[in-house]
Amino acid sequence: MTSSEFDFDTRQIHAGTKLDSDFGARLSPVYQTAGFVFDSFDDGEGRFNGTVEGQAYSRTDNPTNAAVARRLADLEGGIGGLLTSSGTAAIAATLNSLVVAGDHVLATDSLYEGTRTLFSNSFARQGVEVELISADAPDDVWKRAIRPTTKALFTETIPNPKNDVVDLERLAGIAHAGGFPLVVDNTVATPYLNRPIEHGADIVIHSTSKWLSGHGAVIGGVVIDSGTFDWSSQSARFPNIAVASNRGVASFVERFGRFAFLSYLKSVTALDYGPTLPATSAFLLLQGIETLSLRMDRHVANSLALAQWLEHHDEVAHVAYPGLVSDASYARAQKYLPQGAGAVVTFELAGGREAARAFIDSLQLISKMTHLGDVRTLAIHTGSTIHGHLTEDERLSRGITPGTIRLSVGLESVRDLRADLERALAAAATASASAGAVAGANAA
Structure with a gap:
């Protein structure tokens, strides 16, 4: 099932999941397991290096979580996603996949206070500067703020609590002209009311604890990759994604094409930091999405x-x-x-x-x-x-x-x-x- 085949109301119920192959369960099962048995030596090696399909470890590969991420990516119009332990974890994982110490991030100044605190505390301690600018500042103000070390432009569709809707298409143009992605927190709007990728966003984030779940029973987050940002044209800015390693391993762009960012997010950042959402929480989230x-x-x-x-x-x-x-x-x-x-x-x-x-x-x-x-x-x-x-x-x-x-x-x-x-x-x-x-x- 793809976005072009069915309406939103249908896809929020069916996209990304399939019947359980063992018993035919209609709901996606909860895979409450830490790890998965390999079929052979070669199968284990392939699962770890990405050449063989299959789960390696529940930190990033739990099938319940993967099914929910596929559904949310479908609803947002992305190529794939990764569930995280919270919305804040989704923001942190995304930006940590893009920046190193000494780098610079642009952001609109009317953000949820928890996000601003994340930027001014933890990211500042890591040597990453997040510069806040009014979303409606003139283009020349934004352009003058761009540096060779600028790695992203971050905003929210509907900033909380001021509700001052941002011009996503304009911000996407500013980001792409500068050579970096537009990252949008779409929590308040949800993909039902707005799909930022359709307006030029490259990466979309949600706190799934909110309207996507709807019931207030679980904490969670998701990162969704549009698959449209041209990482190869910005290899100097993003060598971790677009340049081969010093061990001779091909770049993520060479190995995974338009899935380069998502693959890096899952196999490096999420694997290193471990912001894993429990499978039981993913299951409860899925129930909420069906009535979004x-x-x-x-x-x-x-x-x-x-x-x-x-x-x-x-x-x-x-x-x-x-x-x-x-x-x-x-x-x-x-x-x-x-x-x-x-x-x-x-x-x-x-x-x-x-x-x-x-x-x-x-x-x-x-x-x-x-x-x-x-x-x-x-x-x-x-x-x-x-x-x-x-x-x-x-x-x-x-x-x-x-x-x-x-x-x-x-x-x-x-x-x-x-x-x-x-x-x-x-x-x-x-x-x-x-x-x-x-x-x-x-x-x-």
Whole structure:
């Protein structure tokens, strides 16, 4: 089954898997094993050097994981993928396959804070500089930032939590003109709402813990290779992939062609670092993928309904959701997200931190927790949690005010969600009034 044969709704159920050859099980089995028996001396050697098909070790070759990776690659329009232990592991494995100490990576500045922390902490300690630039900065700003050591441009389709949709085609053009790949974290959009490879992306990443799973039961990630980047033309920039080894072993490009990056990712980076997803988690992920389009339609409908309602509420100063006509990213969302603008709704309470405290504490149906993409609606005050390690000025520079609340909108009844939000907003209003009265008394 290929992308050209069936619609998305069909492929999310069937792509990448086949009937179990031993018993005819309709679901892909969980291969709960560390290793695999070789048929012979030559078979073992061939599995290790890539000349013989078959599993070598579950660190990178578990059949359950491989089936799920094939399905996700199919849905994204890639040639293949690798499951990892988390979305962060997917980012780290991808960039570690491209960079060495002293290298440089460009990234858009409106990224999930956990990714920014990964870049500023661990990658900085490894001697890799990640330079953050506004996604909408002029082309000449981006071009001046490119160096001989620049190895990638990293972005997110829908940055979390600001929801400022990026122009993928423009960034792809900038990256390719510079001679390096565009890497896109497509977690919030999912391949149902956007497929970055169709807009020029070379490598796509997901935190599969989110909407792809949908149930909030497992952590995981995936790296998907488009197979379109011309590594051989950039051999000086990527010698690990496009140049033969000093032991005389042919390059990954020579041996694996358009699978060169994916082969390097699996046989070198993943094998060395071991960010393996348990087969049981891969199995649970597969169950979620099968209903992705159905869930995303409901996620989007609920999100838009709540965003429109919140936009006109007296206690809400601002709503960031690219499905709103008033949103700065609305026009771009119409191009890149025609089936819906995702399921993250971020809004600012007019009463600031104390209003946010009262709001969060008053929620009853909506879960107070950090996560995204669950069937349940989740709420978090980002300034005291995800962005809590930053100074106030740093938070404000990222668009995080004292009253910023992020919703991951689930699949419950909109009526019930709105009733829970209304109760919490009323509590926020009371807290704001009390804070104002105290401030007035102190001023007097």
